[in-house]
Amino acid sequence: MSKRIFGVDLGGTTVKLGLFDPEGNVLEKWEITTRKEDSGKLILPDIADAIKGKMQEKSIAKEDVIGVGIGVPGPVDSDGVIYKAANLGWGVFSIKEELTGLLDGIRVEAGNDANVAALGEMWRGGGQGYDNMVAVTLGTGVGGGIIVDGRILTGAKGAGGEIGHILVEEHETEVCGCGKTGCLEQYASATGVVRLANRRLAKDDKASVLRGKKISAKDVWDAVKAGDELAVEVAEQFGEYLGKGLAAVACVVNPDIFVIGGGVSKAGDVLMDYMVEPYKKYVFHGSRETKFALATLGNDAGIYGAAKLVVLQ
């Protein structure tokens, strides 16, 4: 029988699961509900049951399962120990040991969900073929997943890749969720784009399709694509901030490629038009040729990356 891997992406509402071959082809994917009651103590048993059920259904023998990878919403160290996942009700314990126990000894590897998604994009998504990659997630916040020589950079306390909190604006007065001011996340996240647009709208009376309504990041990018001048100014600002932040990242890790994902990235290639030039302006020459690509796996990046955790080179 061919070898199989399970990839698990544990979220606050649902658990996504995928059955993979060792090359990273997904053979089946499905979801179960994340049961958070009783401090989340049902979650891992539910996942174990889902995996065992699938093995039975597909007649997959235990010895044909290379392992189970799991991405979890919280900091995880290289031994698979999680340090609190507040929205699951979890404290500190070894996911790896606990889930291996529930799976009768099948090998388990665990990682932080954002980092694991980055690994997925490297394996089978926008970063395929590269060993040194930074996944940039432009969503509610701005997150980073850093891959060095094919492995996740976790950091000393699981705070590696917190690129949304690089200072990019000295003169900001509004406070970021992290308590600082002028963080990249305040400009390049979905809410950041809206903040930039609202500030620009308030500055004068320049005509714009964005006037007179509650706007979303998507509205801004749609207006950019339609050639709205004010929206283009906002996109330029967004690109300056993002280019500046990513230039700092490149001075540290010198990636082959940045892979841009998250809700804001749905705007597509137009993002590149505004971020790549500022990046080149701000970056050290040794990183000027770094590539940029859009993420391609969407919400499946997590299960791909989780599966990859058990077949790292």
Add this chain to the structure above:
Amino acid sequence: MSKRIFGVDLGGTTVKLGLFDPEGNVLEKWEITTRKEDSGKLILPDIADAIKGKMQEKSIAKEDVIGVGIGVPGPVDSDGVIYKAANLGWGVFSIKEELTGLLDGIRVEAGNDANVAALGEMWRGGGQGYDNMVAVTLGTGVGGGIIVDGRILTGAKGAGGEIGHILVEEHETEVCGCGKTGCLEQYASATGVVRLANRRLAKDDKASVLRGKKISAKDVWDAVKAGDELAVEVAEQFGEYLGKGLAAVACVVNPDIFVIGGGVSKAGDVLMDYMVEPYKKYVFHGSRETKFALATLGNDAGIYGAAKLVVLQ
């Protein structure tokens, strides 16, 4: 016979060599001249002769040498290929293969000299006991050596750890050696400290022991220690810039510790008084507890780190 390692630090003027035991104790160290004539083609044979001579002198059998590590002044990839070392006259070739050949098959590992020195500080210097470390060299320029999970972060094109070129001042008009403006190196290097001091001196007539002479970075720090008010202002500026730059680094790699070396670090603990507070102000909370230490190996960091290259975990 006990196992032995050779660590080699190849510089533009001299080659430093060290004989180590596998625990990282240096048993002997010595130097030879770097002969740069003929496009540097004598350098590796000279090194091989020096090692073979020492093996003979000490009756060390080939099978007792675990390997030879070498740090070189230029970008080196993970296969031990160097991409030009301009001041040695070298082009692109595999140091690893070439030196192994000259040493009758003894294992060779090669790395960039700054990165290798960082590894040395992690093994037996200021970063001992930590797996995630950033070595910051405040010398003629500002360099970084980044260690992730005990291994050197090289980057896609060997430009990892170029932290001296992170933007920390939007309003700079003077151009950095790299062609950009406002790089950390323009303020936190030895010449940067002097620049900051000269600018402050030119601003008004405030009394200072630094007036009326050509000053060095050491003069500035001596004046700080003596309580010179103007020098203290300069130190505060220096600390702001360095704290801001290292905060960006920590948002990316979340190290356990920063180890500060290079000529400027000879000022000692007083540096910490000015850089740590700004760092805490600018950094993401997940990296607020990162430690700071001074480098302890001085010019020997390179031979220690080179030796460590062959006994990486």
